[in-house]
Amino acid sequence: MTQLALVIDLNVCVGCHACVTSCKEWNTSGQAGPMSDFDPYGADPTGTFFNRVQTFEVGEFPTTETVHFPKSCLHCEEPPCVPVCPTGASYKRAEDGIVLVDYDKCIGCKYCSWACPYGAREIDEKQKVMKKCTLCVDRIYDTTLAERDRKPACVLACPTSARLFGDVHDPESEVSIAIRESGGYPLMPEWGTQPANHYLPRRKTKLRIHEDELVRADNPLKVDGKLPKPAKAEPSLDDVTSW
Amino acid sequence: MHPAFSVIFLTTLIGVGQGLFLALFTVESYAAFDLLPKQDSRFYAFGSALALGFLVAGLIASFFHLGHPERAWRSAAKWRTSWLSREVIVLPAFMGVVFLYGAAHYTGFNPLLATLPSGAPVNVTAILGVAGTVLAFALFVCTGMIYACLRFLQEWHTPLTVINYTLLGGASGFFLATALAALAAPELMRFYAGWTLILTLLALVGRAASLLRNARLKPKSTLRTAIGVKHPRIVQMAQGAMGGSFNTREFFHGKSAALLRQVKWVFLLLVFPLPLGLLAGGVASASSALLLAAFAVQYAGLLAERWFFFAQANHPQNLYYQAVS
Numbered sequence: 128m129t130q131l132a133l134v135i136d137l138n139v140c141v142g143c144h145a146c147v148t149s150c151k152e153w154n155t156s157g158q159a160g161p162m163s164d165f166d167p168y169g170a171d172p173t174g175t176f177f178n179r180v181q182t183f184e185v186g187e188f189p190t191t192e193t194v195h196f197p198k199s200c201l202h203c204e205e206p207p208c209v210p211v212c213p214t215g216a217s218y219k220r221a222e223d224g225i226v227l228v229d230y231d232k233c234i235g236c237k238y239c240s241w242a243c244p245y246g247a248r249e250i251d252e253k254q255k256v257m258k259k260c261t262l263c264v265d266r267i268y269d270t271t272l273a274e275r276d277r278k279p280a281c282v283l284a285c286p287t288s289a290r291l292f293g294d295v296h297d298p299e300s301e302v303s304i305a306i307r308e309s310g311g312y313p314l315m316p317e318w319g320t321q322p323a324n325h326y327l328p329r330r331k332t333k334l335r336i337h338e339d340e341l342v343r344a345d346n347p348l349k350v351d352g353k354l355p356k357p358a359k360a361e362p363s364l365d366d367v368t369s370w
Numbered sequence: 371m372h373p374a375f376s377v378i379f380l381t382t383l384i385g386v387g388q389g390l391f392l393a394l395f396t397v398e399s400y401a402a403f404d405l406l407p408k409q410d411s412r413f414y415a416f417g418s419a420l421a422l423g424f425l426v427a428g429l430i431a432s433f434f435h436l437g438h439p440e441r442a443w444r445s446a447a448k449w450r451t452s453w454l455s456r457e458v459i460v461l462p463a464f465m466g467v468v469f470l471y472g473a474a475h476y477t478g479f480n481p482l483l484a485t486l487p488s489g490a491p492v493n494v495t496a497i498l499g500v501a502g503t504v505l506a507f508a509l510f511v512c513t514g515m516i517y518a519c520l521r522f523l524q525e526w527h528t529p530l531t532v533i534n535y536t537l538l539g540g541a542s543g544f545f546l547a548t549a550l551a552a553l554a555a556p557e558l559m560r561f562y563a564g565w566t567l568i569l570t571l572l573a574l575v576g577r578a579a580s581l582l583r584n585a586r587l588k589p590k591s592t593l594r595t596a597i598g599v600k601h602p603r604i605v606q607m608a609q610g611a612m613g614g615s616f617n618t619r620e621f622f623h624g625k626s627a628a629l630l631r632q633v634k635w636v637f638l639l640l641v642f643p644l645p646l647g648l649l650a651g652g653v654a655s656a657s658s659a660l661l662l663a664a665f666a667v668q669y670a671g672l673l674a675e676r677w678f679f680f681a682q683a684n685h686p687q688n689l690y691y692q693a694v695s
Contacts, residue, residue, distance in 0.1 A: 171613045171614070172612070173613045174615075176615070179609070179610030180610050181609050183593070183597055183604050184605045184606075186601055187603055193607070194597065198690060207520075207521075207522075209451075210448075211519070211520075213448050213458055214441070215444075215447045216444075233438065234436050234438045234439070234441045234442055234445055235436050235437015235438050236437070236454065237435075237437075237620065238454050240616070241523070241685070242520055244522040245687060246685075246687025246688075246691070249615060249617065252616075255437025256437060256438070314596060314597070314598060315591050315596060317595060318686075326597075328599070329599070
């Protein structure tokens with residue numbers, strides 16, 4: 128069984144919103160579009176997005192840390208939004224685990240958005256149907272694209288490679304290795320939704336130096352100090368011991 | 371959550387319809403066992419028409435909640451998993467039975483089908499009445515479970531949600547039945563008033579229990595589990611949009627905590643003591659106007675109660691939408 132998912136590395140994300148804009152650009156003109164905007168150049172713009180980058184500040188000055196946090200549908204393995212849908216418009220694909228909405232069946236009752244603890248679903252106020260991240264399902268299988276382009280638009284756009292895409296059920300995939308070796312974790316595990324998307328934590332590279340490592344036991348200078356002082360006329364052994 | 375008036379009217383109006391139908395059939399079944407005087411079939415016919423009116427009004431209100439009402443028929447598809455789908459099936463089925471029940475009484479087509487060993491007759495209306503009663507309770511369960519099944523809306527995820535929908539709907543229906551009895555069948559007024567009092571007091575116990583429970587709730591999700599950073603102090607600096615989004619409109623009531631507290635006391639007053647006072651006055655003076663006022667006051671209170679029910683629920687997604695920038 129395949130479960131396609133994103134792994135988002137919070138250690139690398141710089142919060143540039145390139146994934147947001149590329150997602151919007153690809154999907155508004157693609158199969159999942161349009162992603163309607165209202166008053167886009169006015170004082171109070173609003174619109175439909177599949178992906179948003181949020182920013183959090185952790186800690187208190189001066190020991191603060193800024194965490195940029197991209198948030199989109201997590202394609203849960205136990206999606207609570209799917210069984211509540213009365214029409215079957217929301218479904219999870221058996222072949223690759225992507226959670227999708229059939230816009231032709233959706234009645235716009237918003238019940239699925241109530242059933243998502245992550246707020247990943249947004250109604251399109253113009254088309255009056257529920258929309259959400261499709262993992263660019265219309266692009267990842269498109270054989271007219273070059274192989275390297277068959278990835279979600281957000282993954283391709285990320286300038287720091289903070290977004291990885293792959294099958295989290297394949298233990299040797301890039302995403303599985305990243306989750307396993309870099310401490311990948313799911314969001315809100317308390318609800319048992321088993322999100323397929325994982326996040327990699329902020330990581331600090333630290334070098335631990337012990338006290339005794341600062342003083343070399345075989346310090347040549349120390350040893351030299353005990354040697355008898357050669358006369359000035361004598362040739363030195365090397366530059367180190369000459370004066 | 372943002373209280374949607376379509377859903378507030380749907381749940382309260384069908385509650386009245388269900389309660390009124392239960393009140394009608396209660397009297398018919400009592401009468402079948404000679405515990406109450408037999409009623410003219412016009413009483414049941416008119417009562418059923420009134421109940422059906424409330425159910426239709428609720429159904430119409432529900433359509434305003436949909437983005438695509440013309441596709442509403444599709445929502446019967448997933449009854450195996452979705453309580454909303456089950457409600458969509460049970461509501462029209464119940465309306466159909468109420469219609470048949472009223473029509474059987476109105477046309478007088480009510481042949482005797484069997485006789486119980488005790489001698490009590492089993493008519494067509496008795497069968498329809500039992501079916502309607504089962505469907506009425508099924509509808510209360512479906513409506514309540516739509517909210518109670520969402521496990522991360524902790525304020526709703528309790529059996530009290532279903533119990534309170536049932537008791538409050540039943541109480542409002544019996545209030546209307548009492549007023550109807552005062553107009554059309556005065557000998558039933560005290561019987562209905564008694565049941566109205568019992569249901570309203572039970573509803574008070576249930577609603578007070580849920581208020582107490584919700585006041586002590588501890589949210590399971592925090593910003594720490596929401597973004598997965600272990601630190602006691604995490605502050606949102608940006609939510610990814612400056613002008614709001616569906617997430618900020620659908621999941622926040624947008625009112626002050628003080629207003630929420632006021633609405634709570636308003637509904638506690640309007641749903642329980644005020645209509646009970648009017649009920650006592652109405653029964654004592656046999657005044658249908660007072661009894662109708664009691665129903666109207668409680669219905670207004672139920673609108674406030676339902677508004678509060680939605681507004682009080684705190685969705686965990688709100689953790690991601692604490693600050694604009």
